[in-house]
Amino acid sequence: MSWGKRLASGALTVTLGVAGTGLLAATPAQAAGKYTCKAYASMDKLGRPTAYSTCKAGSGKAVKQHRVVIKCDQVQGAREHVMTWTLYGPWVGPGKKSDVRCGTKNFLRGFSVQTK
Template sequence: MRWGKKIAAMSLTVMMGAVGTGLLAAAPAQAAGKYTCKATASMDKLGRPNASSVCKAGGGKAVAKHRVVIKCDQVQGAREQVMTWTLYGSWVGPGQKSTVRCGTKNFLRGFSVQTK
């Protein structure tokens, strides 16, 4: 299987204001500029899902900090119980990249950007 191509085909650009972004508390316009944020997902060489987010200048909303959120599914036990883990990247300023990675034997469930 070519996971890279499947993830690239399924990659989702999450714009600020989209459903499911969670924390969209906008900072005052004087404290932060206008930015457009997006999240992307990929697979590393070992098959682990990675997600990253970046906010670039241009139209959009006022952003002081952002981080990426990734949801990973892991199959556990003889009965194959599915556990969902939510992992958060570090809070970084606009123009910087926030990244987070699921562990081994995990499957990508979803990803998004949180801002404040």
């Protein structure tokens, strides 16, 4: 899988621009109540995929905490088999940002937000 391709997973789409920088894409939380929670992904200066989630006031049930979830693909070995890693950000309140990043030599597979 290369960064030049479009990655799609459900309601999420990440497209990389000409300079290799990630365009932000959002996915709404399914269980978000009084808050609308979204996750965003991009690349840092070293080329590692990063993701963060935020919650803003909305309507519905209450959300006490949220966190971002990111899935990273890592190519390993001479035969280039792919390992998928799922990383979780810290649980934080609705007014704060939860963030997490993949390691070096990783590719973004998908990201989302979890609420409770």
